[in-house]
Structures are given as structure tokens and as C-alpha cells.
Amino acid sequence: MFISYKNNVMKISARNQIKGTIVEVKPGVVTAKVIIDIGGGNRLSSVITMDSVEDLNLQPGDEVVAFIKSTEVMIGKE
Amino acid sequence: MFISYKNNVMKISARNQIKGTIVEVKPGVVTAKVIIDIGGGNRLSSVITMDSVEDLNLQPGDEVVAFIKSTEVMIGKE
Amino acid sequence: MFISYKNNVMKISARNQIKGTIVEVKPGVVTAKVIIDIGGGNRLSSVITMDSVEDLNLQPGDEVVAFIKSTEVMIGKE
Amino acid sequence: MFISYKNNVMKISARNQIKGTIVEVKPGVVTAKVIIDIGGGNRLSSVITMDSVEDLNLQPGDEVVAFIKSTEVMIGKE
Amino acid sequence: MFISYKNNVMKISARNQIKGTIVEVKPGVVTAKVIIDIGGGNRLSSVITMDSVEDLNLQPGDEVVAFIKSTEVMIGKE
Amino acid sequence: MFISYKNNVMKISARNQIKGTIVEVKPGVVTAKVIIDIGGGNRLSSVITMDSVEDLNLQPGDEVVAFIKSTEVMIGKE
Numbered sequence: 073m074f075i076s077y078k079n080n081v082m083k084i085s086a087r088n089q090i091k092g093t094i095v096e097v098k099p100g101v102v103t104a105k106v107i108i109d110i111g112g113g114n115r116l117s118s119v120i121t122m123d124s125v126e127d128l129n130l131q132p133g134d135e136v137v138a139f140i141k142s143t144e145v146m147i148g149k150e
Numbered sequence: 151m152f153i154s155y156k157n158n159v160m161k162i163s164a165r166n167q168i169k170g171t172i173v174e175v176k177p178g179v180v181t182a183k184v185i186i187d188i189g190g191g192n193r194l195s196s197v198i199t200m201d202s203v204e205d206l207n208l209q210p211g212d213e214v215v216a217f218i219k220s221t222e223v224m225i226g227k228e
Numbered sequence: 229m230f231i232s233y234k235n236n237v238m239k240i241s242a243r244n245q246i247k248g249t250i251v252e253v254k255p256g257v258v259t260a261k262v263i264i265d266i267g268g269g270n271r272l273s274s275v276i277t278m279d280s281v282e283d284l285n286l287q288p289g290d291e292v293v294a295f296i297k298s299t300e301v302m303i304g305k306e
Numbered sequence: 307m308f309i310s311y312k313n314n315v316m317k318i319s320a321r322n323q324i325k326g327t328i329v330e331v332k333p334g335v336v337t338a339k340v341i342i343d344i345g346g347g348n349r350l351s352s353v354i355t356m357d358s359v360e361d362l363n364l365q366p367g368d369e370v371v372a373f374i375k376s377t378e379v380m381i382g383k384e
Numbered sequence: 385m386f387i388s389y390k391n392n393v394m395k396i397s398a399r400n401q402i403k404g405t406i407v408e409v410k411p412g413v414v415t416a417k418v419i420i421d422i423g424g425g426n427r428l429s430s431v432i433t434m435d436s437v438e439d440l441n442l443q444p445g446d447e448v449v450a451f452i453k454s455t456e457v458m459i460g461k462e
Numbered sequence: 463m464f465i466s467y468k469n470n471v472m473k474i475s476a477r478n479q480i481k482g483t484i485v486e487v488k489p490g491v492v493t494a495k496v497i498i499d500i501g502g503g504n505r506l507s508s509v510i511t512m513d514s515v516e517d518l519n520l521q522p523g524d525e526v527v528a529f530i531k532s533t534e535v536m537i538g539k540e
Contacts, residue, residue, distance in 0.1 A: 085355070088194055099258075101410075105258045106225060110192065112192070117166055119220040124320075134227055144219070144297075145197070146241045147198060147214050147241040148167075148216075149239055150238045160538050165280060183355060201243060215238075221533045224320050226318040227316060267504075275433060280537070292537050296536070297534070298508055302396060306394045339492045345424040348424070352454055352457035353511060377431045379450050379452055383442060439475075453510075
């Protein structure tokens with residue numbers, strides 16, 4: 073997946089880059105919760121700083137990309 | 151999402167619990183990479199210990215659940 | 229350690245699964261702090277979402293299991 | 307800090323985005339270590355997947371940006 | 385980098401240990417944001433518990449060390 | 463819990479600081495697994511860099527302290 077930075081194309085190492093649409097932004101004091109619909113009946117819950125919510129001007133309806141580092145994904149098996 | 155522990159139903163706090171099917175297990179020495187197809191054209195890459203791969207006997211074709219804590223999900227917006 | 233999911237036994241990859249008893253729940257706006265007594269004079273401090281505190285109905289006195297991924301454990305040595 | 311994704315400008319929520327130059331790439335089986343000189347006498351050590359090292363073609367001398375989520379930064383004080 | 389614990393010298397495994405000066409502490413309910421100037425035009429944003437802010441008595445002007453585990457550092461390349 | 467850095471007493475923000483004894487060190491290429499007995503029948507599994515294992519000269523029998531940030535602790539409840 074290609075990203076660009078400033079005027080050039082940038083790739084970022086995070087292996088998990090999932091497109092979705094914001095369905096909820098709940099502001100707190102330091103952090104905020106953002107819920108993203110990624111399709112296929114799945115939603116992602118994200119806790120980021122209020123600084124980021126304001127800097128990116130995140131709002132319901134925004135099309136976004138969720139980034140998750142591989143080392144943060146656990147697996148459960150029946 | 152309900153999980154059970156021993157004989158009782160257990161819930162786990164990780165907000166992101168996504169069902170999928172393992173499509174690749176690449177063993178290393180200490181860690182392994184596991185790729186999970188979660189549908190909707192999305193795949194998750196996970197790095198876990200070889201101990202876990204062996205303990206859960208993870209193999210391609212296995213139906214699994216990926217667990218991701220909300221604090222590990224970043225957001226990008228155009 | 230065996231966990232079950234829905235009606236089947238589930239194992240989860242997080243290598244650290246420690247039983248304990250909740251001794252404090254401090255609610256915030258987006259996140260909450262939960263203190264768990266794990267015996268042997270040790271307590272764990274956890275920051276999770278308010279959503280999880282409410283979904284699991286976490287309260288002092290509850291017997292719980294703390295899950296920690298191996299990649300999140302650092303080591304200090306004199 | 308502005309990033310662009312595909313053909314559009316993208317911002318990413320990770321609050322810490324630090325420019326630097328790769329001084330070492332040590333490949334493993336699943337993961338690799340990458341050392342980045344960020345100036346001011348500071349170096350960052352990063353462990354990412356071999357997939358990322360190959361996908362981004364990371365090599366000594368490359369100018370890169372290190373991304374670190376705020377929730378991953380601890381503080382020590384004398 | 386050497387650290388000492390109680391009366392003895394201690395080293396901690398986190399590979400990234402960066403000296404800086406606190407320029408902002410924003411308290412929340414459970415968590416707080418701390419901004420650290422690490423020189424070279426770089427600032428680090430940290431989200432830690434209010435418990436830690438109070439326990440370490442963190443204030444603007446304090447000289448501190450930021451600790452970041454290698455597995456938490458992602459890389460972007462143009 | 464008090465730590466000292468160089469010649470001065472240092473406190474670190476990680477809320478979870480648990481004493482234990484190393485019972486196993488398994489080296490990999492980039493990372494290593496370290497198992498720590500923390501008493502009360504509990505063991506912690508840690509994945510850190512080989513650089514840290516060598517820098518701290520970690521070996522079975524070593525008395526160590528495990529550090530875990532609160533944001534990395536999940537909770538399960540039956």
C-alpha cells in the first residue's frame with residue numbers, strides 16, 4: 073500500500089492498513105474513542121489523543137485508514 | 151462478544167475481536183508471522199511467539215479470532 | 229491456559245494470563261483505570277476503555293484474568 | 307505533519323513522527339532490527355517485520371520517518 | 385545506558401532512552417499528556433496515567449528520559 | 463517504586479514493576495524470549511531484542527524487574 077509524504081510517495085511499515093468510515097467520535101479530555109466501520113460486518117475501536125482528533129478534524133462519515141502494527145495482533149482459536 | 155473460560159462464559163476487554171481464517175503461518179525462531187483473511191478483501195498480519203503457534207497448533211485453514219486493543223489502532227485521513 | 233469461545237474451548241495467544249481480583253475501578257471519560265491484586269504482593273494497573281468496563285461490568289471484588297502480550301514486557305536488571 | 311496517501315494529502319494520528327537516516331538493518335527470520343539516526347546524538351531502534359523491510363526496501367542511508375504512538379512513550383525522572 | 389534501582393545500578397531493556405525537558409503537562413481524568421522537547425527540533429508526545437504524573441511529580445521544566453520499546457517504532461519511507 | 467539513573471534516584475512511569483527471577487532465555491536472531499518467575503505460581507513471558515539480552519547479560523537465575531505499561535494490560539472476566 074502506497075502512502076505519500078509531503079510531495080513524494082511514502083510507504084509505512086505497519087502491515088495492517090484497513091480502509092473504513094468513521095461512525096462515532098467520542099471526545100474525552102486527553103484521549104478520544106473513534107469507531108470505524110471497515111465493512112464485512114466489522115468495526116474497529118480506536119483510542120487516540122484529542123490532539124489527533126483535532127489535528128485530523130475527525131468526524132463521523134470521514135473515510136479513513138486504520139493502521140495497526142503486526143506485533144499488536146493477538147490470535148484466539150477454538 | 152462472549153468468550154468462555156474453563157466452564158464459564160468469559161468476556162475479554164479487547165474491543166477489537168475479528169473473525170477470520172489463517173492463510174499463512176511463517177515460523178521464525180522466537181516469533182512467527184500469521185496472516186489472517188478477515189473478509190471484505192482485508193487481511194491481518196500478526197506477529198506472535200512460536201510458543202503460541204505451537205500451543206494453539208495454528209495452521210492455514212484454521213478459523214480464528216484476532217484480538218486488538220483499542221489503544222493500538224492509529225488513524226490516517228486524507 | 230484454556231479459554232472457551234461461544235460453546236467451544238478457545239485458547240488465546242497472549243502468553244501472560246494472570247488471575248487476580250479487582251481492588252479498584254476508577255472511571256474516566258474514554259478510559260478507566262483498573263487495579264488488580266494478583267497475589268504474592270503484586271498488583272497490576274490496567275488502562276482500558278470505559279466501554280469495556282461497562283460491557284464486562286467490572287467492579288471491585290471481581291475475579292478476573294489479566295492478559296499481556298509478551299512483546300509488551302520489558303526487563304530491568306541491576 | 308502532512309502525509310499523502312495515493313494522490314491525496316494524508317495525515318496520520320501517531321503524534322510522534324521523527325525524521326532520520328537508517329544506519330543499520332539487521333535481518334532476522336520474521337522480524338528485523340532497524341537503527342535510525344535522528345540527530346542530536348539520538349538513535350532509535352525499531353523492530354519491524356521482514357515483510358516491511360523488503361516492501362519498503364529499507365537500507366542504510368535511507369531517509370525515513372519514525373512513527374510512535376503517544377501511548378507507547380514512558381517517562382523516567384530523577 | 386545505565387540506570388540504577390534502589391542502591392544498585394540497573395539497566396533496562398527498552399532500547400530507546402532519550403533525554404529531554406518537559407514543556408507541557410495536560411492532566412485528564414485517568415490519563416495525562418506530557419510533551420517532551422528532545423532537542424534537534426523534535427518533541428515527543430506521551431500519554432501516561434495521572435498516577436504516574438503525580439507519583440513522579442512531572443512538571444514543565446523537568447529533565448526526564450523517554451523510554452520506548454523497539455517493537456513500538458514504525459518506519460515510513462518515501 | 464524508586465529507580466535510580468546514573469548517580470541519582472529515578473522513578474519510571476510504567477505502573478507495573480514486578481520482581482522475579484529469570485528461568486529461561488531463548489535466543490533468536492533479532493529477538494529473544496525470556497521467561498521470568500514472579501512468584502505466586504505466575505510466570506511472565508517477555509520478547510525483547512537480542513541487543514538487550516546481550517547488553518544486560520540476561521541469564522537464568524538473574525533477579526530482574528519486569529516493566530509493563532498500564533495501557534498494555536487487558537482484562538477477562540467470566
